[in-house]
Amino acid sequence: MIQNNLSKILGKRQLEITKVNQDTGISRTTITSLYYNRAKGINFDTLSTLCEYLDITPNELLNFTxxxxxxxxxxxxxxxxxxxxxxxxxxxxxxxxxxxxxxxxxxxxxxxxxxxxxxxxxxxxxxxxxxxxxEGKREMDNITFRGYLLEHLHDKGYRYIIKDEFEEIYAIENLQNGAVGKFVKWLTSFSYLFKDIEPEGHLNIAVELGLFDWSTVPDNTPVLVRNNVTEPWEYRHFYKYSAESDYPFICYIDGKTSYTVKSIQSIVKYDNWAFCKLAEEGE
Incomplete structure (x- = not known):
């Protein structure tokens, strides 16, 4: 559950609901519902407008329980x-x-x-x-809100977040034919959530949300793997996914493929990993 701090923020700044309504164009009904924590949700356009108006981040407005x-x-x-x-x-x-x-x-x-x-x-x-x-609270602030934002975009049909050479953030439906995609006007307000994306790089929303079905990934697909968040990513070729294991991503050892692994003398031809992403998502 999420609550918001709008009443505290407006109180400290001695701002009235009517003033916020007049300055932002957000309906008085919406502001009142948020003020008294009666709102069941908040539109991202409204959230972006309030954050820009009050010069705060979403993490300062929203309170995760x-x-x-x-x-x-x-x-x-x-x-x-x-x-x-x-x-x-x-x-x-x-x-x-x-x-x-x-x-x-x-x-x-x-x-x-x-x-x-x-x-x-x-x-x-x-x-x-x-x-x-x-540390958990810091991760909660950014990671949880980033998750909500990506879920919203995925529900709207967007599949990738891309960052152009000028570090503008876009949401697009696919990466085919060098498509630029449709610009989401309020997304730039949340660019601080995507500092991990390099200029001219992209993020696969389904993979980030864990919606990606690894059981359908073809044999020999290039991937990046690691066993904890402090390790650098290592290049491998995907073999299969084992949901029962704590290290469910099974890859051919030492960057081998199903063809080249046959040439090695070792009995061990695979290694298991805790974290995995498609090589196209590489850093």
């Missing part, structure tokens, strides 16, 4: 576990013998560990509890 914080902390816990190369069961043994199911609940944001277990996880991750939680 504990459920979202738990999910962000869960992502951090999973990253720590994967960086150690441990299964959920093995990781749980280190955290007061927590079951693999309990670990899965933490990582999926269903709930979060108690104070003692948070302290143990932070210790294993070589950080303090405050760093573990605050």
């Amino acid at each position: 504990e459920e979202r914080e738990n999910k962000a902390i869960g992502k951090r816990i999973k990253a720590i576990r994967l960086s150690l190369g441990l299964t959920g069961k093995e990781f749980g043994h280190l955290i007061d013998n927590a079951s693999s199911g309990v670990v899965a609940n933490w990582e999926n944001g269903v709930n979060k560990p108690n104070v003692e277990r948070l302290r143990r996880i932070a210790e294993i991750g070589l950080m303090t509890v405050d760093e573990l939680i605050s």
Whole structure:
């Protein structure tokens, strides 16, 4: 659930709803609903207009509740576990013998560990509890909002975010024939969410949202892989996807393909990875 801080912001600045309505053109009904936290949602055009008018970011206007914080902390816990190369069961043994199911609940944001277990996880991750939680909150702010924005664009039929040579952000339907795509006028207001896209680069929305069906990826497809977020991406050729594994992306070893791997003497012809993206999404 998301709440907003509009009433606090307007109160501090001594701005009345009528004034905001007159200056922005946003209907009084919409502003009132937001002010009293009765709105069930907010249009991105409205959000962009309010942020520009008040000179704030969406993260300052919107407040993500504990459920979202738990999910962000869960992502951090999973990253720590994967960086150690441990299964959920093995990781749980280190955290007061927590079951693999309990670990899965933490990582999926269903709930979060108690104070003692948070302290143990932070210790294993070589950080303090405050760093573990605050890092989660920073990730929640940008990553969660970026996710909402990409979900909205995907629902509207857009499949890629691209950045041109002047660092303007666009949403387009496809990358075929060098298409420039349709410009989304309010997207530039959220360009700070896409600093990871290089000029003249692009982002695949479906892959970012986890909507990409890896079971349909052809054998030998070029991909980039790694086992934790601190490692650089490595080039591989895709073999298959195994949903049951903590390292579900199986690739031919050392950049080999199904053809060239036959020439090596090693019994091991594949390696498993925790994270994977198409090579066209490369950095």
